[in-house]
Amino acid sequence: MxxxxxxxKPEKEDHHESRRDFLKTSSILTAIAVAPATVxxxxxxxxxxxxxxxxxxxxxxxxxxxxxxxxxxxxxxxLLDVLREQLDLTGTKxxxxxxxxxxxxxxxxxxxxxxxxxxxxxxxxxxxxxxxGLAKGDELHPMQKAFIKHxxxxxxxxxxxxxxxxxxxxxxxxxxxxxxxxEFMSGxxxxxxxxxxxxxxxxxxxxxxxxx
Amino acid sequence: MNEAFFDKKEYKxxxxxxxxxxxxxxxxxxxxxxxxxxxxxxxxxxxxxxGTIKSxxxxxxxxxxxxxxxxxxxxxxxxxxxxxxxxxxSEPPTGGQPLRVFYDNKVYSNDQPIAIVVATSLEKAQYGxxxxxxxxxxxxxxxxxxxxxxxxxxxxxxxxxxxxxTADYDRGQTDAFETAPFRIEAEYVLPTEMHNPMELQxxxxxxxxxxxxxxxDKVQGTKTTQKTFxxxxxxxxxxxxxxxxxxxxxxxxxxxxxxxxxxxxxxAKQVKRPVKVVLTREQMFTMVGxxxxxxxxxxxGAAKDGKLVAINHHSIGQTSTYEEFTETTLMQTRMMYASxxxxxxxxxxxxxxxxPIWMRGPGEATGAFALESAMDEMAHAIGxxxxxxRLANYxxxxxxxxxxxxxxxxxxxxxxxxxxxxWENRKLKPGSVRDGEWLVGYGMGTGTFGANRGPATVKAxxxxxxxxxxxxxxxxxxxxxxxxMVQVASNTTGIAPEKITFHLGSSEFPNAGLQGGSSTVNxxxxxxxxxxxxxxEQLITMAAAKSGPDFGAAKPDDIMFEKGEIQLSGKxxxxxxxxxxxxxxxxxxxxxxxxxxxxxxxxxxxxxAFSMHFAMVHVHPFTGQVRxxxxxxCADAGTIVSPKxxxxxxxxxxxxxxxxxxTEDAVMDHRFGRYVTxxxxxxxxxVHADVPDIDVYFVNKPDLLADPVGSKxxxxxxxxxxxxxxxxxxxxATGKRVRHLPITPDKLLGL
Numbered sequence: 011m012x013x014x015x016x017x018x019k020p021e022k023e024d025h026h027e028s029r030r031d032f033l034k035t036s037s038i039l040t041a042i043a044v045a046p047a048t049v050x051x052x053x054x055x056x057x058x059x060x061x062x063x064x065x066x067x068x069x070x071x072x073x074x075x076x077x078x079x080x081x082x083x084x085x086x087x088x089l090l091d092v093l094r095e096q097l098d099l100t101g102t103k104x105x106x107x108x109x110x111x112x113x114x115x116x117x118x119x120x121x122x123x124x125x126x127x128x129x130x131x132x133x134x135x136x137x138x139x140x141x142x143g144l145a146k147g148d149e150l151h152p153m154q155k156a157f158i159k160h161x162x163x164x165x166x167x168x169x170x171x172x173x174x175x176x177x178x179x180x181x182x183x184x185x186x187x188x189x190x191x192x193e194f195m196s197g198x199x200x201x202x203x204x205x206x207x208x209x210x211x212x213x214x215x216x217x218x219x220x221x222x
Numbered sequence: 223m224n225e226a227f228f229d230k231k232e233y234k235x236x237x238x239x240x241x242x243x244x245x246x247x248x249x250x251x252x253x254x255x256x257x258x259x260x261x262x263x264x265x266x267x268x269x270x271x272x273g274t275i276k277s278x279x280x281x282x283x284x285x286x287x288x289x290x291x292x293x294x295x296x297x298x299x300x301x302x303x304x305x306x307x308x309x310x311x312s313e314p315p316t317g318g319q320p321l322r323v324f325y326d327n328k329v330y331s332n333d334q335p336i337a338i339v340v341a342t343s344l345e346k347a348q349y350g351x352x353x354x355x356x357x358x359x360x361x362x363x364x365x366x367x368x369x370x371x372x373x374x375x376x377x378x379x380x381x382x383x384x385x386x387x388t389a390d391y392d393r394g395q396t397d398a399f400e401t402a403p404f405r406i407e408a409e410y411v412l413p414t415e416m417h418n419p420m421e422l423q424x425x426x427x428x429x430x431x432x433x434x435x436x437x438x439d440k441v442q443g444t445k446t447t448q449k450t451f452x453x454x455x456x457x458x459x460x461x462x463x464x465x466x467x468x469x470x471x472x473x474x475x476x477x478x479x480x481x482x483x484x485x486x487x488x489x490a491k492q493v494k495r496p497v498k499v500v501l502t503r504e505q506m507f508t509m510v511g512x513x514x515x516x517x518x519x520x521x522x523g524a525a526k527d528g529k530l531v532a533i534n535h536h537s538i539g540q541t542s543t544y545e546e547f548t549e550t551t552l553m554q555t556r557m558m559y560a561s562x563x564x565x566x567x568x569x570x571x572x573x574x575x576x577x578p579i580w581m582r583g584p585g586e587a588t589g590a591f592a593l594e595s596a597m598d599e600m601a602h603a604i605g606x607x608x609x610x611x612r613l614a615n616y617x618x619x620x621x622x623x624x625x626x627x628x629x630x631x632x633x634x635x636x637x638x639x640x641x642x643x644x645w646e647n648r649k650l651k652p653g654s655v656r657d658g659e660w661l662v663g664y665g666m667g668t669g670t671f672g673a674n675r676g677p678a679t680v681k682a683x684x685x686x687x688x689x690x691x692x693x694x695x696x697x698x699x700x701x702x703x704x705x706x707m708v709q710v711a712s713n714t715t716g717i718a719p720e721k722i723t724f725h726l727g728s729s730e731f732p733n734a735g736l737q738g739g740s741s742t743v744n745x746x747x748x749x750x751x752x753x754x755x756x757x758x759e760q761l762i763t764m765a766a767a768k769s770g771p772d773f774g775a776a777k778p779d780d781i782m783f784e785k786g787e788i789q790l791s792g793k794x795x796x797x798x799x800x801x802x803x804x805x806x807x808x809x810x811x812x813x814x815x816x817x818x819x820x821x822x823x824x825x826x827x828x829x830x831a832f833s834m835h836f837a838m839v840h841v842h843p844f845t846g847q848v849r850x851x852x853x854x855x856c857a858d859a860g861t862i863v864s865p866k867x868x869x870x871x872x873x874x875x876x877x878x879x880x881x882x883x884x885t886e887d888a889v890m891d892h893r894f895g896r897y898v899t900x901x902x903x904x905x906x907x908x909v910h911a912d913v914p915d916i917d918v919y920f921v922n923k924p925d926l927l928a929d930p931v932g933s934k935x936x937x938x939x940x941x942x943x944x945x946x947x948x949x950x951x952x953x954x955a956t957g958k959r960v961r962h963l964p965i966t967p968d969k970l971l972g973l
Contacts, residue, residue: 104253158242163238165419167251168420
């Protein structure tokens with residue numbers, strides 16, 4: 011993790027603010043819980059969306075790809091679904107929703123995390139990096155370049171997760187040998203079978219000593 | 223076309239042209255189009271495998287926040303296509319009728335979609351779906367293959383047509399096996415396997431007007447899908463737009479239209495909003511097809527010199543009760559080896575399960591496991607090297623069709639593969655090579671698949687700056703279609719690849735078939751060539767008018783583009799600047815649309831791609847663990863248009879073969895008719911640690927009888943023959959023959 015050189019400066023966290031908001035929201039939720047018919051009625055009048063937007067969400071402040079976001083999320087929403095459905099950051103992929111395939115891998119505070127097993131509300135104050143946040147403008151991250159060079163993908167669906175994991179794998183010190191890479195990348199499934207080329211890409215970035 | 227397709231100039235293998243989009247997350251798959259006012263659909267599946275729905279209590283779901291509708295057969299709007307024909311309007315894979323979702327109260331398989339909950343967010347739809355309560359009148363179901371195998375039937379297609387590939391087949395004497403000097407008889411079982419592409423099947427359906435539908439859908443054919451849903455809704459074809467710009471793997475499960483697609487379209491119509499449906503991983507096991515469980519029996523007879531005397535090959539494949547899914551499991555047995563006597567029998571077993579669908583190397587991969595295992599067993603019985611045994615039965619013509627091969631370079635593959643895998647280290651006697659405590663074995667398996675080609679049309683436009691832009695409705699499920707087509711166009715025109723763009727994956731573009739059956743490069747490639755040559759002809763006409771006789775006599779093959787100039791080969795003085803020519807004619811661009819169709823050569827030649835896979839394995843004598851240490855894949859697939867992506871395709875096929883051989887097994891609990899393996903935790907596909915270095919060799923000789931590009935197709939032969947290569951290597955390592963895949967450690971205990 012300490013090898014992770016991020017240009018993203020952490021924002022000053024304000025837990026009090028968010029806790030206050032949470033309490034406010036949850037007390038309203040309690041009010042709704044005792045009068046469910048009201049909500050049902052509202053839903054019938056097609057007000058369901060507005061009701062839920064206002065009363066069923068919890069505020070979360072987090073930084074995504076260097077941009078501070080103030081979000082209102084449902085407590086049950088995963089980080090993956092919030093990224094894809096709410097922020098339209100669809101580069102992070104859903105492949106199983108059970109933490110078994112790795113397609114949803116993102117970095118949270120520099121460490122690889124399965125976003126399908128992470129609730130969005132628990133990311134308060136954290137820094138999330140997705141595949142969309144790797145390139146610096148037009149300049150691709152060395153891992154992205156290496157994936158293209160070694161053809162480390164076919165359909166491309168597992169690719170964002172492989173790349174995010176590959177970078178983390180080097181930072182964790184798990185890329186010293188081909189065997190190590192294969193072991194520590196085994197949580198990222200590629201059904202097209204690009205594995206040997208993915209390993210080559212990670213080895214090249216590792217040996218190149220490039221920014222990762 | 224010209225023999226010198228690839229001699230025109232040396233070229234560096236292209237990086238994938240859509241690579242940048244894929245590594246930056248910018249490539250959009252079918253669930254990734256954010257439409258205004260979009261709603262989310264979650265499917266409710268049946269909890270029984272056979273019976274009828276007694277009641278659906280959707281009150282709680284309807285009352286849940288954000289839920290817009292709960293749709294089932296009880297309240298579905300009229301689907302014009304259902305009523306008009308009494309059958310589902312989409313084409314069945316090979317027979318029967320596809321499921322009509324929400325049509326009536328009948329349940330044909332467990333987890334059949336019986337309702338869809340539509341809500342304003344994914345979470346709300348998921349919660350709503352959990353509240354739907356269904357009661358059934360359950361009937362006794364049959365899902366156990368072994369218990370029902372006696373009920374297998376001949377395929378309807380075979381009954382109708384004795385020449386159908388699934389019809390009974392006899393060549394020579396049917397009793398020749400009985401008197402052969404060497405005989406083996408064995409049964410082989412391939413379990414149900416799941417395509418399990420990484421992208422979950424997804425569709426976003428949007429009715430842009432009452433009679434105008436746009437779908438972003440995970441499919442392998444945009445035009446076939448367009449036809450299906452135009453028929454289903456009784457609207458003109460051009461009113462249905464199918465977008466599949468990126469497809470996150472499919473391996474065959476995008477070749478059919480499935481109930482969840484109809485459900486999303488129905489829901490979008492009923493709630494009057496765009497609706498997105500993304501299947502769960504569990505639903506990927508029950509709603510979008512699979513490779514059917516198949517039992518096979520082979521009787522093989524041979525003489526002492528290794529000449530085959532007879533092969534009798536029987537198979538039974540599983541299908542559903544409402545669709546008849548057949549595949550060409552037994553074709554390889556009919557044509558691969560020079561056996562004078564061959565009999566095949568293909569049967570189907572309808573069970574209370576969902577319909578299977580072609581999965582990579584369909585049929586052939588299943589058949590090759592049995593045939594190539596049996597070849598290894600026979601070589602062992604005679605005491606011959608398995609490669610020598612195959613060479614003793616090598617055939618220079620197709621013994622099934624009685625036709626010459628268009629091309630066949632298998633001998634080269636045997637030689638190269640032997641060298642690369644280190645075959646000389648293999649011992650005839652199993653269990654006699656060790657590396658430390660590991661047993662070491664070598665095996666090989668052969669694959670073949672028809673060089674199928676269909677019609678395709680490409681539109682090409684060239685602007686005055688020399689940019690070439692092409693359009694075609696073909697999809698790309700991962701092999702690198704656009705990359706290969708840019709390469710074909712570059713070779714045909716001389717235009718640098720970075721100035722060429724190939725757009726695909728939309729029904730709005732000129733016609734192409736499915737991306738399936740290894741038929742893309744050899745179908746679309748010739749259309750790219752034809753369109754590029756049509757552009758050249760227009761330029762020649764324009765150039766002849768302005769610049770005299772040199773260009774007037776030219777043929778398309780004579781001219782190439784270099785740095786924005788048109789050059790006439792052999793006449794270095796005959797040059798024209800493209801921009802000048804366009805300006806003189808007062809035009810910004812020229813365009814040409816060309817169709818390319820299969821020739822008549824298929825009536826005179828047997829056209830096939832061939833592969834040969836070699837495996838070296840380690841087997842642990844105490845734990846039974848199998849580690850694949852090396853794989854060599856040799857392919858005689860004609861011209862290799864895009865070497866880099868083609869190599870990846872072969873590596874991917876070999877990886878799929880490792881799964882087939884060692885781990886993949888969809889296990890059903892027959893008490894419920896439901897899979898207990900329903901995610902990647904239980905259904906094991908190969909991961910990084912399972913896959914060794916894979917060495918790929920291409921013969922790379924064009925087959926110009928097959929098509930003008932000379933390509934014979936690659937996707938299927940990449941996997942066909944891999945599983946038996948590994949099974950044969952395990953036998954060579956241990957002396958234990960595993961005939962029931964996958965080769966899990968329990969089957970190797972007691973070594």
